[in-house]
């Protein structure tokens with residue numbers, strides 16, 4: 661049966677990587693952030709842009725012919741895929757799926773300390789510093805929404821496992837989604853070469869796949885302090901362990917885990933991260 665996969669995650673949780681991995685599979689095609697088709701943008705901000713064309717959705721060779729009446733039927737027909745991937749991330753941004761297609765939810769999650777390190781790096785780059793306490797607050801709210809949306813079940817992926825055991829996680833996900841798994845694009849590292857006119861996502865990753873720098877603030881050299889340099893590093897799957905060397909972040913996260921609210925405790929447990937006390941032990945700087 662034709663199936664739409666909804667990828668739910670907080671921004672900066674690895675969804676662009678997961679989107680590219682799924683897009684590399686022969687029976688799947690990615691739409692990227694499908695919600696970009698409908699969302700109004702402030703003047704001068706492009707909708708999309710498309711990963712392949714690098715243009716606004718109105719100029720993309722794929723999306724310009726879109727039939728608004730049934731956009732999923734349009735995309736299934738044009739891509740010949742069995743599974744379409746919508747990486748709009750937030751439950752409130754999802755486009756309703758007609759009854760003729762199945763819909764399945766995929767949750768992609770980082771721990772609060774992994775997530776805080778990424779959010780703070782991006783916000784520092786934009787000159788908008790964010791406290792670790794704010795990150796924990798937002799993490800709790802965003803993951804509460806995702807868990808609420810996925811009460812009927814969903815496929816849970818923890819970011820660390822996606823980066824450390826990519827092939828196993830992707831094989832399990834494909835089996836669950838009902839499509840054949842091809843390990844070749846992961847093993848050869850060619851999964852970055854996008855086939856689909858996927859929309860939006862992490863600008864650094866989109867630009868990597870087409871060797872552009874157009875969406876990165878200040879270009880590749882400036883983006884996250886050159887995190888994506890040298891070029892050989894772009895296409896490697898690496899666990900972002902920047903939290904490990906940030907002692908201030910580790911101390912503050914330890915404190916916040918020890919003071920965890922019942923909501924935070926419940927969400928950590930339901931996402932398979934263990935108890936806040938276990939996480940406090942993992943981030944405590946003087947242990948081990």
Ligand SMILES: [Zn+2]
Pocket residue numbers: 710711712713714720721722723857
């Ligand atoms: Zn395009």
